[in-house]
Amino acid sequence: MLRIGIIGTGGIADAHIGGYLAFGEQCQIVALADVLPGRATQKAEAFGLDAAAYDDPAAMIADADLDVVSICTPPSTHAALAIAALDAGIHVLVEKPMAPSLEECDAMLAAQERSGRLLSVVAQNRFRDDLATLKHVVGSGILGSISHVRVDSAWWRGLPYYDLWWRGTWEKEGGGCTLNHAIHHIDLLLWLLGRPAEVTAMLANTQHDNAEVEDLSVAVLRYDTGLAQLTSSVVHHGEQQEIVIQGANARISQPWSVAAERSRPDGFPEPDGDARLVDRIETLVAEREPLTHHGHAGQIGDLLAAIREGRDPISTGQDGRNAVEVVTAIYKAGFEHEFVALPLPASDPYYRAGQLVAHAPHFHEKQRSLIEAAS
CATH class of the missing domain: 3.30.360.10 (Dihydrodipicolinate Reductase; domain 2)
Structure with missing residues (x-):
């Protein structure tokens, strides 16, 4: 059972939560984080999740024992969060756009390479x-x-x-x-x-x-x-x-x-x-x-299968960079x-x-x- 964390609990997080819940036999959402105090707790309660809530994404990455993290935050934060998660040995699904600059995209790809984990960029269409x-x-x-x-x-x-x-x-x-x-x-x-x-x-x-x-x-x-x-x-x-x-x-x-x-x-x-x-x-x-499965659920299902099968996901970090x-x-x-x-x-x-x-x-x-x- 893969342990899932989600960083950023605004509207787009709902699509990620729904996607993971569609594969409840394969994964469990165990942690949510948002820099706005109390917001992660509110999201967990809204979906009836038995998940720890954090006001500090770095603390969640360090403490929650995660296998996969979804990053659902503003684009300017994607690179730092993804690199931190990858370096902690966590697979990453990051919302589009991957990052505001090619330099940041390449730093994310370098983190993926040294971590041996998967990096997938949301391309739900x-x-x-x-x-x-x-x-x-x-x-x-x-x-x-x-x-x-x-x-x-x-x-x-x-x-x-x-x-x-x-x-x-x-x-x-x-x-x-x-x-x-x-x-x-x-x-x-x-x-x-x-x-x-x-x-x-x-x-x-x-x-x-x-x-x-x-x-x-x-x-x-x-x-x-x-x-x-x-x-x-x-x-x-x-x-x-x-x-x-x-x-x-x-x-x-x-x-x-x-x-x-x-x-x-x-x-x-x-x-x-x-x-x-x-x-x-x-x-x-x-x-x-x-x-x-369609949309975010389809992509999440593919990512979970890619982790299980040891292959690249359909939408890779390189695709996001391109x-x-x-x-x-x-x-x-x-x-x-x-x-x-x-x-x-x-x-x-x-x-x-x-x-x-x-x-x-x-x-x-x-x-x-x-x-x-x-x-």
Whole structure:
């Protein structure tokens, strides 16, 4: 029975608690920690957990005899907490984004290497059937070479969202919607296509006057055979999120749809397209085995299995770092008005902790700062 600890007991901790409770025959939540006095106790009581409560995460790491710890705190704290847990011999599941800088990500990976423990970064959308379907079809090769991918990471947040003390600041949150919302879609893009060769971008704050950070960015990523277009936003009403993948042979989309053209002798498309190819793709999708667990529960189940089987989890620390690298390239491209080649070397100023804060524009100055989010 694996012993589980959770650091940070805000809203996202609920998803972790629910995920571990789904595997009650394999693990037990024995400790919760939060720097706000009494908050860990309140969370334990809310879920009926027989778990020790700590106001000091370091004390929990030292004293609770843990096998796995979930880190559900603001991004600026991820590296120090993860390194402390790994060095204590504890497997780590850390919320996205992995850390605000590549330097911190690499320090976390170094701690994983010397500890021999697992480090997994939350990428719960890999554990959704609709998105696993895209991965399955792309991996089959049936689409041919990829020409274009359009990713809309479209969210909407009202003005009070950035009133919480750590949100909307480059130092504490590490960035705006590109880092903290689109990180999900960036991870999916990398999962589907791998690392791009080059990135350019533009950033803006269009609607949130209590945030230093961007609330909208548009990036173009160059791959060997095509382009990807990423919109990151917290200003899109309706939150209509979409991934559209255009291959040489066909197009697939999430929400799910498929289309395939067939050429007439003059190069224009046949009116009915290539129905047989569409049928082949739909059959491929229908034959895929659905996931047993979804979202955080799916990822937690995979991590527990990885520990048991001595393998890497589906979402590794390296995967988390790769997503942060693309975010860093988007920010550098937007700040400096240039094209940024990948991979980013350690000699690049934007690689280092604190450099993003030093170079980032303040779209607005933060005026309102609340300890607790409004309910």
